[in-house]
Amino acid sequence: MKKMFTTVMILMLIAAVGVLQVVTEQNAFAASGKSLYNKSCKSCHGAKGGGAGGPDIREESFNSFKKAVKNGKEGMPAFKSLSSSSIKKIWKYVHI
Numbered sequence: 001m002k003k004m005f006t007t008v009m010i011l012m013l014i015a016a017v018g019v020l021q022v023v024t025e026q027n028a029f030a031a032s033g034k035s036l037y038n039k040s041c042k043s044c045h046g047a048k049g050g051g052a053g054g055p056d057i058r059e060e061s062f063n064s065f066k067k068a069v070k071n072g073k074e075g076m077p078a079f080k081s082l083s084s085s086s087i088k089k090i091w092k093y094v095h096i
């Protein structure tokens, strides 16, 4: 009986560590999107994409978001050096 209790406790511990790891990775993903956003986009699109000089970009689909960032738009410069995964991070950040 005692052995079973120990086994259950160990399994629960392993599960808890797994959950913690996933949460930490998600936070790191959003955090790098945040710093990219603050560096390149915030001046025109405001805090968290809510709009300032540029429009509100929180509802944009990923495809048109990526297109706008890669190609630029009227009044918005193109960010050719941003990789697709960086753009995805920024997109996730403004969609949270």
Ligand code: HEC
Pocket: 037, 040, 041, 042, 043, 044, 045, 053, 054, 055, 056, 057, 060, 064, 065, 066, 068, 069, 073, 074, 075, 076, 077, 079, 090
């Ligand atoms: C110099 C100011 C400026 C910066 C910096 C800027 N934008 Fe923009 N952005 C604009 C303006 C102005 C528009 C509207 C252009 C239009 O409608 O023709 C726009 C449009 C967009 C759109 C399309 C929205 C729509 O409804 O058509 C997206 C998506 C977007 N920006 C994302 C970004 C992201 C992500 C960054 C940072 C990598 C960024 N922008 C940086 C000014 C800027």
